[in-house]
Amino acid sequence: MFFVAAFTFGLLATGAFAIPSSAERLQKRIERRASNSNRAHRSSQPAQRQSSLTASVATSNSLLSNAEHATVYTTNWAGGALIGSPAGTFKSVTGRFVVPKVSMPANGNASETYYASAWVGIDGYACDTAILQTGVDFEVIGTTVNHYVWYEWWPELSSDFEGITVKAGDTIDLLVTASSTTTGAVVVKNLKNGNTVFQNLTSSDALCESDAEWIVEDFLISKVRVPMADFKTITFTNPIATQSNGARVGPGNATIIEMRQNGTVFTSTTVSSTSVSVKYLTS
Numbered sequence: 001m002f003f004v005a006a007f008t009f010g011l012l013a014t015g016a017f018a019i020p021s022s023a024e025r026l027q028k029r030i031e032r033r034a035s036n037s038n039r040a041h042r043s044s045q046p047a048q049r050q051s052s053l054t055a056s057v058a059t060s061n062s063l064l065s066n067a068e069h070a071t072v073y074t075t076n077w078a079g080g081a082l083i084g085s086p087a088g089t090f091k092s093v094t095g096r097f098v099v100p101k102v103s104m105p106a107n108g109n110a111s112e113t114y115y116a117s118a119w120v121g122i123d124g125y126a127c128d129t130a131i132l133q134t135g136v137d138f139e140v141i142g143t144t145v146n147h148y149v150w151y152e153w154w155p156e157l158s159s160d161f162e163g164i165t166v167k168a169g170d171t172i173d174l175l176v177t178a179s180s181t182t183t184g185a186v187v188v189k190n191l192k193n194g195n196t197v198f199q200n201l202t203s204s205d206a207l208c209e210s211d212a213e214w215i216v217e218d219f220l221i222s223k224v225r226v227p228m229a230d231f232k233t234i235t236f237t238n239p240i241a242t243q244s245n246g247a248r249v250g251p252g253n254a255t256i257i258e259m260r261q262n263g264t265v266f267t268s269t270t271v272s273s274t275s276v277s278v279k280y281l282t283s
């Protein structure tokens with residue numbers, strides 16, 4: 001599975017990769033984390049559904065059978081998700097997006113740090129015991145924006161990739177592949193500069209393989225939800241979820257997820273069979 005997917009990304013075609021040993025990787029991770037202590041404590045989270053809206057979640061399945069786009073509200077996710085398929089359904093998810101020019105929110109404080117994250121993944125919604133995911137974080141301090149490319153098998157913390165740089169305007173390809181419920185791989189490629197990184201993963205926290213999603217997240221640092229940056233619009237194209245029967249499905253039937261905090265919905269998401277687009281709503 002991984003090799004088929006990797007080939008799509010031109011990994012094998014481009015030839016040799018120097019694979020660092022796990023000791024080298026660990027050492028690099030420690031060095032990297034030392035340079036930005038926040039990154040050592042970064043984690044995604046399953047979708048935090050808003051309890052007052054449980055009823056609309058239940059309704060969503062019947063709406064979905066009519067190919068309607070049900071909308072659900074969470075504190076931390078916005079985007080599109082194919083949710084609640086039978087266990088073992090989803091084997092890989094791809095997505096491509098152009099890195100937006102993020103900024104601090106209107107009335108933000110230039111001394112504070114704001115964030116957002118764009119990623120693709122398997123599980124974390126109907127199945128909230130594990131998530132296999134990879135994506136890019138945006139960190140905004142005043143007019144400075146830093147980008148971090150990361151992967152995570154939640155509930156483990158995330159890890160940052162090195163060997164890939166990202167700037168606003170770059171086009172990024174993301175791929176997660178579950179070769180089993182406890183093994184998988186992630187690949188990220190920056191189409192602008194050709195940087196490509198990948199990682200094989202194993203976990204004792206088994207996936208269900210029942211959800212496939214394209215998400216903008218308000219993630220956690222040290223278990224605290226970070227203040228949200230104005231991420232403008234993030235549009236995932238090439239959104240393909242490959243199923244165990246080989247079928248490749250787009251987000252055409254995806255449930256729309258909007259982020260709501262402090263009683264305010266601040267995302268506007270649109271889903272089609274070929275894209276998932278999330279817009280940050282300025283108040």
Ligand SMILES: *[C@@H]1O[C@H](CO)[C@@H](O)[C@H](O)[C@H]1NC(C)=O
Nearest residue numbers: 107108109110111112113142
């Ligand atoms: C902006 O953030 C800094 C650092 O946290 C804080 O000291 C300052 O009081 C904040 N300013 C305003 C206007 O909230």
Ligand SMILES: *[C@@H]1O[C@H](CO)[C@@H](O)[C@H](O)[C@H]1NC(C)=O
Nearest residue numbers: 002003019179183185199200
């Ligand atoms: C990654 O996983 C694939 C398939 O599971 C395996 O064949 C390959 O050797 C692994 N690569 C590394 C670097 O561990």
Ligand SMILES: *[C@@H]1O[C@H](CO)[C@@H](O)[C@H](O)[C@H]1NC(C)=O
Nearest residue numbers: 225226227228261262264266
């Ligand atoms: C909601 O309120 C919390 C706590 O004051 C704050 O951290 C968060 O940034 C707010 N969310 C938005 C979207 O303003």
Ligand SMILES: *[C@@H]1O[C@H](CO)[C@@H](O)[C@H](O)[C@H]1NC(C)=O
Nearest residue numbers: 065067249250251252253273
């Ligand atoms: C949506 O679901 C219906 C019913 O399962 C299916 O026939 C249709 O192909 C799906 N559409 C897309 C775009 O996946």
